Amino acid sequence: MAENSSEGSLYPAGVGAVSKENLPGYHRGVAATVLIVDDEKNIQVTLARALSLEGYRTEAAGSGQEALEKLAALPVDLVLLDVKLPDVDGLSVLERALRTRPGLPVVVMSGHGSIETVRQAFKLGAFDYLEKPIGERERLLAAVRNGLALRDLRAENDELRRVAGPGEMLGSSPVMQRLRELVRRAAGSEGRVLVTGENGTGKELVARALHDGSRRRDGPFVKLNCAAVPAELIESELFGHERGAFTGAVAARRGKFELADGGTLFLDEVGDMPPAMQAKVLRVLQEGEFERVGGQVTLRTDARVIAATNKDLLAEVSAGRFREDLYYRLAVVLVPAPPLRDRREDLPELCARFLAEACERNGRRPMSFTREALLALQAHDWPGNVRELRNVVERIAILADGPGLGAAEVTAALPGTRAPRTDRLREGAGFHELVEEAEREIVLAALTAHQDNVSDTARALGLERSHLYKKMRALGIKRGE
Numbered sequence: 001m002a003e004n005s006s007e008g009s010l011y012p013a014g015v016g017a018v019s020k021e022n023l024p025g026y027h028r029g030v031a032a033t034v035l036i037v038d039d040e041k042n043i044q045v046t047l048a049r050a051l052s053l054e055g056y057r058t059e060a061a062g063s064g065q066e067a068l069e070k071l072a073a074l075p076v077d078l079v080l081l082d083v084k085l086p087d088v089d090g091l092s093v094l095e096r097a098l099r100t101r102p103g104l105p106v107v108v109m110s111g112h113g114s115i116e117t118v119r120q121a122f123k124l125g126a127f128d129y130l131e132k133p134i135g136e137r138e139r140l141l142a143a144v145r146n147g148l149a150l151r152d153l154r155a156e157n158d159e160l161r162r163v164a165g166p167g168e169m170l171g172s173s174p175v176m177q178r179l180r181e182l183v184r185r186a187a188g189s190e191g192r193v194l195v196t197g198e199n200g201t202g203k204e205l206v207a208r209a210l211h212d213g214s215r216r217r218d219g220p221f222v223k224l225n226c227a228a229v230p231a232e233l234i235e236s237e238l239f240g241h242e243r244g245a246f247t248g249a250v251a252a253r254r255g256k257f258e259l260a261d262g263g264t265l266f267l268d269e270v271g272d273m274p275p276a277m278q279a280k281v282l283r284v285l286q287e288g289e290f291e292r293v294g295g296q297v298t299l300r301t302d303a304r305v306i307a308a309t310n311k312d313l314l315a316e317v318s319a320g321r322f323r324e325d326l327y328y329r330l331a332v333v334l335v336p337a338p339p340l341r342d343r344r345e346d347l348p349e350l351c352a353r354f355l356a357e358a359c360e361r362n363g364r365r366p367m368s369f370t371r372e373a374l375l376a377l378q379a380h381d382w383p384g385n386v387r388e389l390r391n392v393v394e395r396i397a398i399l400a401d402g403p404g405l406g407a408a409e410v411t412a413a414l415p416g417t418r419a420p421r422t423d424r425l426r427e428g429a430g431f432h433e434l435v436e437e438a439e440r441e442i443v444l445a446a447l448t449a450h451q452d453n454v455s456d457t458a459r460a461l462g463l464e465r466s467h468l469y470k471k472m473r474a475l476g477i478k479r480g481e
């Protein structure tokens with residue numbers, strides 16, 4: 001049995017049957033390493049034994065010097081540090097350890113009555129302290145568990161920030177200022193919010209901001225992608241199930257409404273919610289209660305629902321694809337996320353931030369956009385909005401030589417951009433004349449495409465019929481009349 005191999009000696013006889021992966025010391029299948037720093041051998045041994053029983057790997061150091069050496073050489077996850085050491089002051093070990101390994105959880109151990117030392121230790125960044133002699137095993141284990149949990153949380157936060165970006169809504173254009181104000185007001189209320197907008201406009205970011213700005217900010221933020229739930233799992237996904245409720249339900253599971261209790265449930269891609277799911281969600285929104293699949297107990301949920309879609313949900317209602325009653329339940333407050341082309345003045349700020357992040361992520365030296373590069377970026381239409389911008393900037397950060405980035409680097413990275421046309425320019429022709437020529441060409445082409453039907457042509461060009469007539473008259477076009 002694997003449990004009895006190299007690490008078998010850590011376990012007393014009889015625990016071999018317990019999978020060690022289930023012990024607290026194991027995290028994602030790997031044993032956490034605790035460095036015990038104490039000059040008393042018997043304390044080293046006692047602590048090591050107590051921790052080993054829980055599955056932790058332990059290392060010991062008898063002096064400050066040895067502690068720092070082991071910290072530098074070994075993958076230590078947490079330190080138990082006696083502040084009274086023979087060679088150096090424990091507090092200076094703490095300080096040096098945290099300078100080289102910021103975020104490392106250090107639990108300080110000190111004798112009775114050294115309150116001042118403990119206070120200093122906390123000031124330096126210690127995570128917790130244990131009073132010596134350490135009589136209570138539970139207190140020791142809790143300190144270690146919490147220290148590691150905190151470290152994981154920090155690592156996860158860093159990871160999230162790295163993957164999802166800073167999660168901060170950038171931009172100070174009037175459009176963004178209005179959005180922020182709307183978010184601020186909506187966040188303060190308990191009303192359900194429907195966030196609308198094209199792909200990549202930051203709808204999820206808005207949903208997060210609504211959660212973070214609400215009194216539920218310390219509660220959970222749970223996301224459900226409505227377009228991606230397999231039909232047979234809809235109920236279980238929303239409401240959870242009891243063990244054995246259906247084939248494959250080997251353990252009870254909480255659904256999203258239960259998980260989001262006290263917090264926010266973010267229904268993403270709500271416009272793609274299948275009809276069966278619409279009916280079930282509607283019921284919870286109306287009644288605030290539900291049952292787990294195969295469950296007898298009726299559960300109540302206090303989850304605030306925020307939904308997002310890139311579809312025109314009212315058009316979906318008219319087309320009979322989205323329930324009207326559900327629409328009005330969800331869309332108490334409407335928050336539209338503006339497309340990037342409506343706030344081009346935010347581009348310099350967004351570009352600078354994304355470029356700095358992309359350079360760091362890809363191990364490139366810092367670069368910056370020249371004025372021409374920014375103008376080229378501002379001229380682009382950004383159908384994929386901020387997500388497209390992030391990708392383009394990332395591409396530039398990887399491919400370009402830098403440090404200064406010009407229009408050429410931008411053009412090379414933009415999808416399908418062509419060099420500006422020069423064939424329209426004519427010696428002696430002014431701007432207005434050229435624009436008129438272009439307009440005439442466009443209107444004639446559109447009329448031809450619609451067999452000279454003015455109503456169809458106007459619709460295709462997105463113009464009022466009367467406006468198109470006026471334009472045709474001004475341009476001297478007689479067709480279609």
Ligand SMILES: Nc1ncnc2c1ncn2[C@@H]1O[C@H](COP(=O)(O)OP(=O)(O)OP(=O)(O)O)[C@@H](O)[C@H]1O
Nearest residue numbers: 165168169170198199200201202203204205386387
């Ligand atoms: N105002 C903003 N400031 C900074 N980053 C932003 C902003 N808006 C969007 N982003 C970034 O753009 C990307 C897309 O944002 P998000 O996922 O929120 O968009 P979405 O509207 O949900 O897109 P989709 O419709 O494709 O699901 C993310 O990386 C996000 O961090």
Ligand SMILES: [Mg+2]
Nearest residue numbers: 203204268308
């Ligand atoms: Mg999204």
